[in-house]
Amino acid sequence: xxxxxxxxxxxxxxxxxxxxxxxxxxxxxxxxxxxxxxxxxxxxxxxxxxxxxxxxxxxxxxxxxxxxxxxxxxxxxxxxxxxxxxxxxxxxxxxxxxxxxxxxxxxxxxxxxxxxxxxxxxxxxxxxxxxxxxxxxxxxxxxxxxxxxxxxxxxxxxxxxxxxxxxxxxxxxxxxxxxxxxxxxxxxxxxxxxxxxxxxxxxxxxxxxxxxxxxxxxxxxxxxxxxxxxxxxxxxxxxxxxxxxxxxxxxxxxxxxxxxxxxxxxxxxxxxxxxxxxxxxxxxxxxxxxxxxxxxxxxxxxxxxxxxxxxxxxxxxxxxxxxxxxxxxxxx
Numbered sequence: 499x500x501x502x503x504x505x506x507x508x509x510x511x512x513x514x515x516x517x518x519x520x521x522x523x524x525x526x527x528x529x530x531x532x533x534x535x536x537x538x539x540x541x542x543x544x545x546x547x548x549x550x551x552x553x554x555x556x557x558x559x560x561x562x563x564x565x566x567x568x569x570x571x572x573x574x575x576x577x578x579x580x581x582x583x584x585x586x587x588x589x590x591x592x593x594x595x596x597x598x599x600x601x602x603x604x605x606x607x608x609x610x611x612x613x614x615x616x617x618x619x620x621x622x623x624x625x626x627x628x629x630x631x632x633x634x635x636x637x638x639x640x641x642x643x644x645x646x647x648x649x650x651x652x653x654x655x656x657x658x659x660x661x662x663x664x665x666x667x668x669x670x671x672x673x674x675x676x677x678x679x680x681x682x683x684x685x686x687x688x689x690x691x692x693x694x695x696x697x698x699x700x701x702x703x704x705x706x707x708x709x710x711x712x713x714x715x716x717x718x719x720x721x722x723x724x725x726x727x728x729x730x731x732x733x734x735x736x737x738x739x740x741x742x743x744x745x746x747x748x749x750x751x752x753x754x755x756x757x758x759x760x761x762x763x764x765x766x767x768x769x770x771x772x773x774x775x776x777x778x779x780x781x782x783x784x785x786x787x788x789x790x791x792x793x794x795x796x797x798x799x800x801x802x803x804x805x806x807x808x809x810x811x812x813x814x815x816x817x818x819x820x821x822x823x824x825x826x827x828x829x830x
Contacts, residue, residue, distance in 0.1 A: 566612060567612045567613060567614040567665075567666060568611065568612045568613065568614070569614065569818060569819070570611060570612075570613045570614070570728070570816050570817065570818050570823060571613050571614060571615040571616075571617060571727050571728040571816070571817050571818075572607070572608065572611065572613040572615070572616045572617065572665070572814065572815070572816055572817075573616075573617045573618075573619070573725070573727050573732065573814070573815045573816070573817060574604060574616065574617070574618045574619070574812075574813075574814050575619050575621060575769060575771075575788065575790045575812060575813040575814075575815075576618060576619065576620050576621065576624075576654075576657070576812060577619075577620075577621035577622065577623065577736075577771035577772075577790040577791070577792065577812070578621070578622070578623045578624075578675070578771050578772065578774055578790065578791070578792035578793075578794065579593055579597070579623070579624045579625075579650065579653070579792070579793055579794075580593075580623055580624070580625070580626040580677060580792065580794055581593045581624065581625060581626060581640075581645050581649050581650050581653070582625060582626035582627075582628070582638045582639060582640045582641075582642075582644070582645040582649070583626040583637065583638060583639075583794065584637055584638060584639050585794070585795075587795045588793075588794045588795055589639050590639050590640055590649055593649075593653070593793055593794075594649070594653060596793040596810060596830040597653045597656070597657065597793060598656070599830055600657070600793070600812055600828055600830055601656065601657050601660050601661065603814075603828045604657075604661060604814055604828070605660065605661065605664060607814055607826060608661065608664040608665060609664060611816055613665060613816065614665070614666055614667070615665065615666070615667045615668075615669060615727075616661060616664075616665040616667070616668045616669070617668075617669050617670075617671070617725050617727050618657070618658070618668060618669070618670045618671070619670075619671050619672070619673075619723075619725060619732070619734045619769060620654065620670065620671070620672035620673070620694075620698060621672075621673060621675070621734060621735075621736060621737075621769065621770075621771040621790060622673050622674050622675025622676070622677075622678070622694055622736035622737075622771055622772070623675030623676065623677040623678065623694070623736065623771065623772065623792075624650045624654070624675070624678070624694050624697055624698075625642065625645040625646050625650055625677055625678050625693050625694060625697055626638055626645060626677055627642060627645075627677040627678060627679065627693065628641060628642045628645075642693060645693070645697070646678075646693040646694075646696045646697040646700070647696065647697070647700055650697040650700075650701070651697050651698075651700035651701035651703075651704055652701075652704065654697070654698070654701035654704075655701045655704035655705050655708070658670065658701070658705050658710065658713055659705065659708055659710065662710050662712055662713060665712070666712060667712050667713075667714070668712060668713045668714070669713075669714045669716070669725070670702075670713065670714065670715050670716065671715075671716040671717075671718070671723045671725050671734065672694070672695075672698045672715075672716070672717045672718060672723070673694075673718050673720075673721065673722060673723050673734055673735060673736055674692040674694035674695050674718075674719075674721075674736065675692075675694055675736040675738065675771065675772065676736065676738040676772070677694075678692040678693040678694035678695070678696075678697075679692060679693075692719075695717060695719060698715075698717045699717060702715050702717065721735060721736075721739070722734060722735040722758075722762070724762075724764060724765050727817045728817035728818055728819055728821075729819055730766050730767060730817055730821060730822075731764045731765030731766055731767065732765060732766075732767040732768075732769050733758060733762070733765040733767065733768050733769065734769045735768075735769070735770060736770070736771050736772050737770035737771050737772030737773060737789075738772050739754060740754050740770070740772070746773075746775065746777045746789060747773070748781075751768070751770065751781065751787060751789075752781050752782070755768055755781055755785055755787070759785065766784065766785065766786070766821075767785070767786050767787070767788065767822070768781070768785060768786070768787040768788070769787070769788045769790065770787065770788065770789050770790065771789075771790045771792075773789055774791065774792045774794065775789060775791060776789055776790060776791035776809075776811050776813060776827060777789040778825060786822065788813060788815075788825075790812070790813055791809065791810070791811035791812060791813070791827075792810065792811075793810045793811075793812065793830050794810060795809065795810045809829065810829065810830040811827050811828060811829050811830060812827075812828050812830065813825065813826070813827060813828070814826045814828055
């Protein structure tokens with residue numbers, strides 16, 4: 499009996515030793531991955547900084563003036579541009595035209611409402627990517643470097659620069675989407691290596707060299723950000739965390755929202771992108787949600803997964819101390 503106990507004990511020790519060795523190997527692999535990702539992130543930052551040398555500053559179409567404002571704050575949601583994607587009715591040139599049209603429409607609202615602050619959320623999937631699914635390189639009109647280091651940041655900087663003279667202050671917040679991933683899903687890539695973030699940082703540099711003094715940036719490497727608009731918290735997340743294939747995945751949104759509210763405090767509104775369709779409404783007695791659209795038209799994802807047409811839209815809202823005043827769907 500004692501010999502049996504010794505054998506069992508020895509086998510247990512051998513198993514533990516084997517497990518420890520395996521864990522050490524896995525830790526070494528993870529350390530090598532982290533080092534590679536840190537090196538990649540450093541090279542990207544260096545490349546962006548070098549690319550910015552000699553860049554001509556953007557100039558707003560009008561000079562800033564002393565503004566008379568109302569006690570309201572504007573909130574502009576920019577989501578799912580997917581610049582670089584090609585469909586029968588969408589490509590990079592069309593994206594540029596639609597974002598320029600959006601900018602002019604927002605100008606019109608700002609001149610009328612005269613908000614004291616403009617909040618902008620960049621809600622992810624601003625780039626199309628080039629390697630997140632098989633065959634994607636054949637469905638784009640520009641490579642990832644051009645998407646993330648030129649077209650998208652230039653468009654974001656255009657929006658911010660053109661709107662900056664119309665408000666005393668602009669606060670830009672940003673989260674990344676799934677199309678900006680540096681590799682296929684579940685490959686252990688770092689969130690910091692997301693190409694949406696690269697495009698945001700480049701846009702910030704463009705605005706900085708343009709000398710904009712009334713713009714603040716909050717570029718999150720986390721999966722969400724909370725914007726405080728007129729004293730109300732808006733929980734902003736890209737939305738690829740939510741499952742569901744109905745036209746508007748209300749069950750999935752409601753389930754996630756309940757969990758997020760229990761664990762993350764200080765917000766009353768929920769903003770989502772990802773689904774390429776626009777909607778809004780009350781999920782329960784005290785939570786209002788926004789589902790953002792996309793400038794893309796004829797979207798196959800919206801058609802196949804959501805049974806929606808995917809009309810090209812973005813959203814502009816106004817808030818005061820009491821809460822949401824108005825929602826404006828800007829059709830592109």
